[in-house]
Amino acid sequence: RKEVEQDPGPFNVPEGATVAFNCTYSNSASQSFFWYRQDCRKEPKLLMSVYSSGNEDGRFTAQLNRASQYISLLIRDSKLSDSATYLCVVALDTGRRALTFGSGTRLQVQP
Amino acid sequence: EAQVTQNPRYLITVTGKKLTVTCSQNMNHEYMSWYRQDPGLGLRQIYYSMNVEVTDKGDVPEGYKVSRKEKRNFPLILESPSPNQTSLYFCASALRTSGTDTQYFGPGTRLTVL
Numbered sequence: 001r002k003e004v005e006q007d008p009g010p011f012n013v014p015e016g017a018t019v020a021f022n023c024t025y026s027n028s029a030s031q032s033f034f035w036y037r038q039d040c041r042k043e044p045k046l047l048m049s050v051y052s053s054g055n056e057d058g059r060f061t062a063q064l065n066r067a068s069q070y071i072s073l074l075i076r077d078s079k080l081s082d083s084a085t086y087l088c089v090v091a092l093d094t095g096r097r098a099l100t101f102g103s104g105t106r107l108q109v110q111p
Numbered sequence: 112e113a114q115v116t117q118n119p120r121y122l123i124t125v126t127g128k129k130l131t132v133t134c135s136q137n138m139n140h141e142y143m144s145w146y147r148q149d150p151g152l153g154l155r156q157i158y159y160s161m162n163v164e165v166t167d168k169g170d171v172p173e174g175y176k177v178s179r180k181e182k183r184n185f186p187l188i189l190e191s192p193s194p195n196q197t198s199l200y201f202c203a204s205a206l207r208t209s210g211t212d213t214q215y216f217g218p219g220t221r222l223t224v225l
Contacts, residue, residue, distance in 0.1 A: 002153075004153070008151075041199060041219070041221075042218065042219065043201055043216035043217060043218050043219055044154070044201070044216050045216070046213050046214075087153070087154075098144070098156045098159065098169055098170070099146075099154070099156070099203075099214060100153075101153035101154040101155075102153055103151055103152065103153045104153065
């Protein structure tokens with residue numbers, strides 16, 4: 001079983017749509033949670049951290065459910081520029097600082 | 112401009128020919144790390160460094176070496192590359208070795224071993 005599992009997609013949605021991605025993680029000791037965005041095999045870039053109380057950044061909302069070991073990302077009012085692969089990432093807060101990545105969910109926003 | 116740089120960006124080589132991929136950051140970060148990305152597997156950590164002269168293995172260290180002689184540089188060395196090391200490689204850095212500091216990634220090096 002993969003440590004971080006995501007639906008690979010692709011999710012094809014029209015502009016303006018609301019889309020949600022889910023992710024599950026297997027290590028209950030995980031302490032830090034993130035969503036990264038990766039464009040067309042370029043470097044991953046941090047989209048947002050995910051906090052236990054849930055957090056919002058503009059059109060993006062992230063939720064964490066520690067009991068179910070589940071993370072979600074909601075994108076409202078999708079833009080063409082949101083087309084990318086979204087990577088669910090978890091980390092143990094140890095010196096190794098290794099980020100454990102999901103394989104990513106591809107989003108294609110269509111005009 | 113704060114950044115992580117990698118060179119070369121693209122490399123095609125043959126089995127057994129030693130190569131080095133350089134990584135440099137200008138943010139005075141303590142922590143640096145190498146990942147490889149393969150389809151369906153996500154990014155996996157190869158090696159990491161918590162500071163100068165301090166390095167350790169990640170999840171997939173076989174066939175790789177690293178060094179951290181200076182804070183800003185963290186080269187990845189493939190002594191005898193093999194075709195299964197064909198991959199997209201990313202270097203990353205973070206300010207500290209603990210906490211939830213953002214990790215910044217370099218632009219990637221696409222390596223093909225024939």
